[in-house]
Amino acid sequence: MLDGSAGKRTECLVIGGSGLVGGYLVDHLARRHGRVFAVSRSPRSKTASVEWIQADLTRPDTLKFPDVTTLYCTSDAILLAEALPLILSSTVKRVVALSSTSVLTKQDTEVADERETIRNLTAAEQTIVRICEQRQVGWTILRPTLIYAEGRDTNITPLSRLIRRVGFMPVVGGAQGLRQPVHAEDLAIGAIAAAESPAASNKFYSLPGAETLSYREMIGRVFDGMGRPRRLVPLSPWLWRVIFAMAKPLFPTANVAMGLRMMKDMTFDATPAIEDFGWNPRLFRPVFD
Structure with a gap:
């Protein structure tokens, strides 16, 4: 796909490409762009449309990525924040990262480990924003609610x-x-839409499912x-x-x-995401074999 503003081919890199949301994201990007780079900690075979890169965000020596214009991260945002200075090349124009609405709903949890995780995740979000703004890179941080994908997720x-x-x-x-479960594939579609929307640059979004x-x-x-x-x-x-x-x-x-x-109610307003990049998730009708 061509980047209309620069007349150059858009190259995408997905960190966490073998994960729940990342797998859908890689598939949709490959169909949309014809080629995508995907990162996994374990080795995977290259295909005609997906070039897999074995790397680990905790190992700086493995973070050698090709030049891309859009960087997606569906893996741990805390690890992304630590590695971002090493992987944010001069060609990157946009970063889209998944976080969680837990940064808003679990701040008062009675479980100490959860409180620590939320503090670290909140700090990671701010680090991603700061680094992107220092490098003059557009950023979007997506905070999904309860993610599911029948047979694969860790929630439903x-x-x-x-x-x-x-x-x-x-x-x-x-x-x-109250809950708003959201399908992993809808998050992948939403991430692509956010990356391609100028209105979604430099913003946080809660991404709830279609039903409360x-x-x-x-x-x-x-x-x-x-x-x-x-x-x-x-x-x-x-x-x-x-x-x-x-x-x-x-x-x-x-x-x-x-x-x-x-x-406890854990609900969020999808209006900003709907207005800025057409967020349109499916109804919650899971089917299990």
């Missing part, structure tokens, strides 16, 4: 697996907290997508804490705040 898919295993889903305090649902209804639709009757078991917050403490060894990556947040 694990819930479907729990339902498949036990036949029901425990919900805390009525689970009336209670956590309870969101889980109900997971049951629907599995072809199973909805079986939700209500728990009071104190009972959840007791049960979680006993079950914690079975779910080492979980924390007690995950259940308590079922009662």
Whole structure:
């Protein structure tokens, strides 16, 4: 694809190209531009439209990338912030990076590790902005809500697996907290649109899904997508804490705040993204095999 302002071919690099959002992004860019460079920590075979580069943001000696005009990062924004001075070549005109709405919703979490992660992610966002502005590179930071892609994500898919295993889903305090799940492919499409929109330069955007649902209804639709009757078991917050403490060894990556947040609204306004680059995500209708 030609860059109309410069009359030159647009070259794109996707850091995190083998990840959940990155995989969709690479596919869409390859179809749109004919060729794309993609970065992965593990070796991958080059194809006619995708040239894979093995690199690791934590290893400066591996960060030797071709000259590109647009840099996308769908991997850890904290690692990107640390590596950006080494990879931001003079040809880059635009950086689009994925962060998370967690920087807004989890600041008051009772889990110390989460608070530390949010502090680091917030600082990383500001570092990306500062470096881009120092280099006179346009930046866009996208903050998605609850990301899913049936069978692949770490948010919705694990819930479907729990339902498949036990036949029901425990919900805390009525689970009336609002959610806006967003599909990973929609984020990839949105990232491309943001990169190509002058109006989206040098801005932060929250990227919610098309529907605002209670956590309870969101889980109900997971049951629907599995072809199973909805079986939700209500728990009071104190009972959840007791049960979680006993079950914690079975779910080492979980924390007690995950259940308590079922009662908390986590919603965002998509209007700026709609107006600036045509954000248009799908409805939440997951289908599980």
